[in-house]
Amino acid sequence: MTERREYSALVERHFAAPRNVGRFEPAFDVLVARSGRVDQGIEVVLSARIEAERIAALRHLVYGCPHSIAAASWLTERLVGATLDELAQWRWREAATALDVPPEKWGRLLAIEDAVRGLERAWRERASSRARTA
Amino acid sequence: MTERREYSALVERHFAAPRNVGRFEPAFDVLVARSGRVDQGIEVVLSARIEAERIAALRHLVYGCPHSIAAASWLTERLVGATLDELAQWRWREAATALDVPPEKWGRLLAIEDAVRGLERAWRERASSRARTA
Amino acid sequence: MNAPLPIYLDYAATTPIDPRVAEAMIECLREPELQGNPSSMGHEYGRRARARVEQARAQVAAAVNGRPECIVWTSGATESNNLALLGVARFHADRGKHIVSSKTEHKAVLDALKQLESEGFFVTYLKPGADGIVAPEQVSEALRDDTQLVSLMHVNNEIGIIQDVGAIGRICRERGILFHVDAAQSMGKVGIDVQAMCVDLLSLTAHKSYGPKGVGALYVRRNPPVGLRPLIFGGGQELGLRSGTLPTHQIVGMGLACEIAEREREADVARICALRERLWTGISKLGRVELNGHRTQRVCGVLNVSFHGVEGESLKFALTDLAVSSGSACASASDAPSYVLRALGRSDQLAQSSLRFSLGRFTTEAEIDAAIAAVTREVERLRAIAPATSPAK
Amino acid sequence: MNAPLPIYLDYAATTPIDPRVAEAMIECLREPELQGNPSSMGHEYGRRARARVEQARAQVAAAVNGRPECIVWTSGATESNNLALLGVARFHADRGKHIVSSKTEHKAVLDALKQLESEGFFVTYLKPGADGIVAPEQVSEALRDDTQLVSLMHVNNEIGIIQDVGAIGRICRERGILFHVDAAQSMGKVGIDVQAMCVDLLSLTAHKSYGPKGVGALYVRRNPPVGLRPLIFGGGQELGLRSGTLPTHQIVGMGLACEIAEREREADVARICALRERLWTGISKLGRVELNGHRTQRVCGVLNVSFHGVEGESLKFALTDLAVSSGSACASASDAPSYVLRALGRSDQLAQSSLRFSLGRFTTEAEIDAAIAAVTREVERLRAIAPATSPAK
Numbered sequence A, B: 001m002t003e004r005r006e007y008s009a010l011v012e013r014h015f016a017a018p019r020n021v022g023r024f025e026p027a028f029d030v031l032v033a034r035s036g037r038v039d040q041g042i043e044v045v046l047s048a049r050i051e052a053e054r055i056a057a058l059r060h061l062v063y064g065c066p067h068s069i070a071a072a073s074w075l076t077e078r079l080v081g082a083t084l085d086e087l088a089q090w091r092w093r094e095a096a097t098a099l100d101v102p103p104e105k106w107g108r109l110l111a112i113e114d115a116v117r118g119l120e121r122a123w124r125e126r127a128s129s130r131a132r133t134a
Numbered sequence C, D: 001m002n003a004p005l006p007i008y009l010d011y012a013a014t015t016p017i018d019p020r021v022a023e024a025m026i027e028c029l030r031e032p033e034l035q036g037n038p039s040s041m042g043h044e045y046g047r048r049a050r051a052r053v054e055q056a057r058a059q060v061a062a063a064v065n066g067r068p069e070c071i072v073w074t075s076g077a078t079e080s081n082n083l084a085l086l087g088v089a090r091f092h093a094d095r096g097k098h099i100v101s102s103k104t105e106h107k108a109v110l111d112a113l114k115q116l117e118s119e120g121f122f123v124t125y126l127k128p129g130a131d132g133i134v135a136p137e138q139v140s141e142a143l144r145d146d147t148q149l150v151s152l153m154h155v156n157n158e159i160g161i162i163q164d165v166g167a168i169g170r171i172c173r174e175r176g177i178l179f180h181v182d183a184a185q186s187m188g189k190v191g192i193d194v195q196a197m198c199v200d201l202l203s204l205t206a207h208k209s210y211g212p213k214g215v216g217a218l219y220v221r222r223n224p225p226v227g228l229r230p231l232i233f234g235g236g237q238e239l240g241l242r243s244g245t246l247p248t249h250q251i252v253g254m255g256l257a258c259e260i261a262e263r264e265r266e267a268d269v270a271r272i273c274a275l276r277e278r279l280w281t282g283i284s285k286l287g288r289v290e291l292n293g294h295r296t297q298r299v300c301g302v303l304n305v306s307f308h309g310v311e312g313e314s315l316k317f318a319l320t321d322l323a324v325s326s327g328s329a330c331a332s333a334s335d336a337p338s339y340v341l342r343a344l345g346r347s348d349q350l351a352q353s354s355l356r357f358s359l360g361r362f363t364t365e366a367e368i369d370a371a372i373a374a375v376t377r378e379v380e381r382l383r384a385i386a387p388a389t390s391p392a393k
């Protein structure tokens, strides 16, 4: 017999009304990262606006299951205000715990972490290019 | 699927109220014949009172299926008034037709015919013993 | 359709549905919200139907002291018996090809065993005593090294005797041999406890216990699991053991019927026992009658009586006021003498001159008195027209 | 139990019972005189039940243009399919071990065939075209000297396409090969004529046509007779092909459901077709949607649509106002992409982003409009939050 897929209340809330949907126009203080592919079941684009070496705001676009959608949305709230160091320390497990994501979906969270790593890389590149131009 | 055993109306009537049940006390003008056995599924006793070389009355006792009971009862009415010749000509098929007896029950009617043959034999013996004593 | 209806004394063939059970089923037939497919877990209609199915599973499990996950829904005890016997034998064919059963099992067991014989299995059919009881030692003695399964019924459908399945179960458990019990006739009449009785597989049906026809269950022990080859393959319902859409209303009916049967068992049994004693006292006044099967080791509702000096077909035809049976309802040729009574040593003739009176929850004293009167009147009438010297057999 | 109920668009999983059918069944559940065992021909209760069973048999036979004696009652189409396939193959094993079927059959056929493969049979699974249709020539080409059976479904349960079983039946008849048709989804939606279609065995179930779950039938040609090994042995009901007590109320329900389905077929089909067109018109306005299965060779009630740019699980979770399905109700893992859509060439991803809307007798225009609104709203919403460059597949 099939079990009903259960979603946590937090997943349901984010799925019903995802926060910070969209992306920032390209600009010097905007970082963009992308990961996943439709045929992998998840594709996510994160964009962040940096002010004073902190993430001032985040936007996301996501194709994926309810957990993926909720995790991406949740993340855009979670990482606001983060420094580069804080961003570098973020790991998918935090989303798994907060959103009560079942193990068979952890792979999707890894794809989201990949996007975070992408932001981190873009940030470092921006920092080093700033250092060079400074 | 099992078919309901169907009985003709005549069988039902004779079964519900068999005619001429019983037997005549032994006497010179009384003929008795018996055939069948309980473990053959039918046992029948016929007794006839003879007057003026005809059967004046018949009685029967019978153990058997509804067709057998009806046939024995029916016979006691059918053969009243019969001469020895008429008795000798009686065959079981007549009962089969009159009572609409299905083929798987014809063996029972043969047992009843055996009893009729028994009466016939008793009648002939009585006649020959009369002839001798006359 | 206007013939006056006879008195129903054929509860062992099938029981009327308890009105409480009927109402629960009717709810399922009428309420749109309960009419989803219990396998459609993707929406609320399916989940509500599923919830009812699982509730019923718990009810049936509780009635046999088993765990809910051990209950597999089937279409009745015929299918349950087949699934148990063919399923175990075919699955474990390499473990041994010998099966022990008895001569007085229901056709659903005997015919499944016959099929297995044609597939190369070897079956020992124990012959019960004249009282219908199979002694546990008979089972011990029949066991061989290659015995993989013992199958015995709990309550015999024709004569109502109760086999000592607990003692036999313990023998099988000790020897590591699987034990199947056909308990189609037991529910609500005698306690069923799969744990205490050491039963590995147990067949149930709803329609002998005031539930609907066409639904049953097989209890299959899960710990350790009993390997079973399905009869019916497909959607994978019932953990793959029995595919096919689950009939919610039927299952709900069976669940409630089992719950009621167990809850009201003591009261039912006491009342029906008294009625059966009244019937037997009345009938035995006729003389030249014999009770078939053990006098006391029997369920309350069944009284199987042989009548000397009365031919079987006439006896039944004379008693059209009574809906009784002369053996099992599914025997195809109704006039054939019962193989159960034959196995108990009755002659063909006497087996045929036997009636099974089976009483139940809705039987009244007035019905019993009317039955006694009808039997007395007709047996005396038929005996009176029979030749006096007919030897009693 | 108080969540508001979604709109039921899952008629292909199971239909609600028609109230007229429910009332006929309820009569059987409530009237004591109808509660005998239909095999208890010795008394009036049994005979009255039997009369109802035979009346229903005639109704079902008439609905498929067959003779009543060719109808064998079963517990549903899963059992019917198994009885047909396992029954014929095992009975005729010496006549040949090759069977022809298709990749898009129901699990009750595919899993039975898998069992036969494990018993030494060889099965050719035809791959239908991208429209879901198996061409009759594919069947001709697959036939071998040792082919004993062809089994194809009439109406596909997931995509609703109608196979040309008549043409295939004629090919089989010419070659003297037995032909089985799974017609579980056909009754009341498309005409069934076992004579014209040259069908030897045909599986039916009540619960897809407003009858009860848990009862079905197998049509088995009798002249000349088709040899069949039973799955379930016992009391000898149904001419020995299917033992077990016959469930009068279930059978009565199926009989009436079939009669109504055939009588009201034209009107039902016209109405439901119009609703389905309305639904498709509404949904296709979204763009980037694809209809699965042949555009016209299909039954009225089923619309299977793939949505590009929306992940499957989210699509279903977003549409909790609709009781729809993503494949067959009996598929155990609901997230697995449908093997039917995969066989038609859809990618895993797209197969998973597909919904089966199935409409029926009680579907209203208001429901369709609400469904269109919900689908439009949610698909647009989910597409809006997805990365724009997601490649359409």
Ligand SMILES: Cc1ncc(COP(=O)(O)O)c(C=O)c1O
Pocket (backbone or CB within 6 Å): C075, C076, C077, C078, C079, C081, C106, C108, C153, C155, C156, C157, C182, C183, C184, C185, C205, C206, C207, C214, C216, C330, D243, D244, D245
């Ligand atoms: C002892 C026993 N086993 C099995 C069965 C068969 O059960 P069902 O009628 O549910 O198929 C019956 C009754 O018919 C029975 O009495």
Ligand SMILES: Cc1ncc(COP(=O)(O)O)c(C=O)c1O
Pocket (backbone or CB within 6 Å): C243, C244, C245, D075, D076, D077, D078, D079, D081, D106, D108, D153, D155, D156, D157, D182, D183, D184, D185, D204, D205, D206, D207, D214, D216, D330
């Ligand atoms: C095409 C098809 N065949 C067989 C079945 C199985 O029928 P049932 O649910 O009666 O076992 C179904 C439905 O589940 C079906 O759609």
